[in-house]
Amino acid sequence: MPNYSKDSLFVLIKSLNRSEKRQFTLYVNRLQNNSDAKFILLFNALDKMEYYDEQLILKQGITTKQQLSNLKANLYRSILSSLRMNPSKKNVRIQIREQLDFATILYQKGLHKQSLKILDKAKLLAFDLEEKTLALEIIELEKVIESQYITRSIAGRADELIEQSDRLSKQYVYATRLSNLSLKFYSEMLTSGYAKSEEDKQRIISHFKDQLLDINFDVLSFREKLWYFKAHVWRCFLIQDYRGAYRYSLSWVNLFYNHPKMIQSHPIWYLKGNSYLFKLILMFKSVERYLYWNNRLENVLNVDTFPQSENIDSQAFLLQFSNKLNIEFIKQTYDGSLLFVKQLQRGLNEYKNMIDEHHFLVLYFKVAALYFGYKKYEDSLKYTNMILFNTRHAVQEDLLFHTRILSLMAQFDSGNDEKYDEYVKANKLLILKMKNHTPIHDSFMKLFEGLSHIYPDQQKKLFTSFVVEAQDLFKNKYYRRSILYIDVLNWARMKID
Known part of the structure; x- marks a missing residue:
């Protein structure tokens, strides 16, 4: 995978399609005669680059090293302003915020009734799509206008705004608590991993119940229910339910x-x-x-x-x-066509700046496992190597461990085992550093290390021993996730048969 620069401006420019580039050019030239402006020259220079090269920019004499930072910031803001005006980029939240901005301008000009009219339409849309944060902003501006000026808009206006504000505030509190709970469990998943014991499980369940004691599901609207279900999904994943x-x-x-x-x-x-x-x-x-x-x-x-x-x-x-x-x-x-695998490389090229590399590595692993199922071992090893020899991204330890296991299985079945002992040694060292090390990892390595030291007529005995040991370990439900990656247990059973 190409090592694309992390320079924000360069990545933004490379994400623009032809239509967006044309609109940006029209946007800056419409404001004033900017055809010779330095940031237009910088835009054109960056657009032509395959990789970000600051020294090349300075050699072209577009700007000095001292001015480059400010020039890049100016260009970045101009591109975003241009994109904000693009109808294809205007989702409902941008549209509501735009109406709120218009209403604020009208209010500042003293056109209070016009401002309230726009706010009322924007608020109905925010209510309809449950954009509560925006709805609260709109109501707060309505309060400001109604409290400062005698608009005589409708009778009972104050009571209506108070009721809407109170209702939204309660729902917002629910949404905040549930979103915080969901984020907390997601963070725990990334940092600590799944529950490893009954004590871990009970701690997670207890903390979850404490946060939901006074939340009545029946009064929740769409947004709160969404966070409610998300929090429950993560809780269940953590305790492996x-x-x-x-x-x-x-x-x-x-x-x-x-x-x-x-x-x-x-x-x-x-x-x-x-x-x-x-x-x-x-x-x-x-x-x-x-x-x-x-x-x-x-x-x-x-x-x-x-x-x-x-x-x-x-x-x-x-x-x-x-x-x-x-x-x-x-x-x-394993009797279908694998032509769709070619879409992976096309997707990689198209979305390289929008998808983090870990997701592509996971897809590589799945493709490698699929080729292994088809007994196309050379292709399987090709994709495992794309993970193992990735030097630009830190591979997660669980993915790294199981990729080497899959590679060892492919090497064993294909006879192409030049790196077999090297991978066994590397995985044994990885186990010593793993945060979520379990006995099943040791069992896997005992099998593959043993296969490199015995004669073929002794392999059936080793596979049988592994199956007995693994079956016993998998009685502990907290170890079963290891078999979800690649079914080493079933592979060993097939070797016995």
Whole structure:
């Protein structure tokens, strides 16, 4: 994967399509005669670069080293202003904020009734789409206008604004608490990982209950219910209650199907909910359920009214490509076409600045596992090497460990085992540093280390010993996640048979 610069301005310019570049040029030239302005010259120079090179900019004499920082900041703001005026970038939140800005300008000019008229329309839209933060901002400005000027807009205006403000404030408190709880569990997942014991599980459950004691689900609106389901999904993942996680992710997705207009307003959360749902259906290996929910997703994505943006498109690509891989895994027939794998490289090139590299590495791992299932070991090793020899991104330890295990399986089955002992040694060293080290990791390594030191006629005994040990370890539900990556246990059983 190319090592693209992290310079914010360069990445922003490279994300622009031809239409957006043209609009930016029209925007700056419409304001004043900027054809020779330094930041236009800088824009053109950066647009032509394949990689960010500050020395090349200075050699071209566009600006001095001391002025470059201010020039880049000026150009960055101008591009964002141009994009803000682009109708294709105006989602509902930008539209409501724009109306709020217009109303503020009218208020400052003393045109109070005109300001209130715009605010009233914007508030109805904010209520309809449950944009509570924006609705509160609108109501606060309405209060300012009503409290300073005799508008005589409607009778009982004060009581109406007070009631709306109180209701929104209560809902906002619920949403804040639930979003904080969801974020807390997500953070714990990243830093500490899954519960490793019954004590961990009870601590998580107790903390969760304390935060939800006085929250009545029946009074929650769409936004609060969304955070409610998200918090429950993460709680269930942490304690490895996958059936519970499936129920709440299903409720999350159905919440959107029951409120279709919210898909337009919150497409990313719609996609994320589906992502968790598919992950859990894959665990239960239900082909019918997977195909049913995938068809519903595809029907939504193929509608012309589904929102379009680089961010949304990149997340949709990740989900759709992952689903194609998962359907192959869940069927386990390995008799389909792998032509769609070529889409991965196209997606990598198109969304390289919008998707973090970890997600691509996970897809590489899935592709490697799929090729292994097809017994195309050379292709499998090609994709595992794309993870193992990645020097520009820190690979998560769990992904690194299981990638080496998959590579060892491919090397063993193909006979192409030049790096076999090297990978065994590297994984043993990794185990010593792992934060979430479990006995199942040791069991895996004992198997693969043993295979390199015994004769072929002794392998069946070693595989049998591993199966007995692994089956006993997997009685502990907190170790079972290790088999979700690659089924080493079933692979060993096949070697015995």
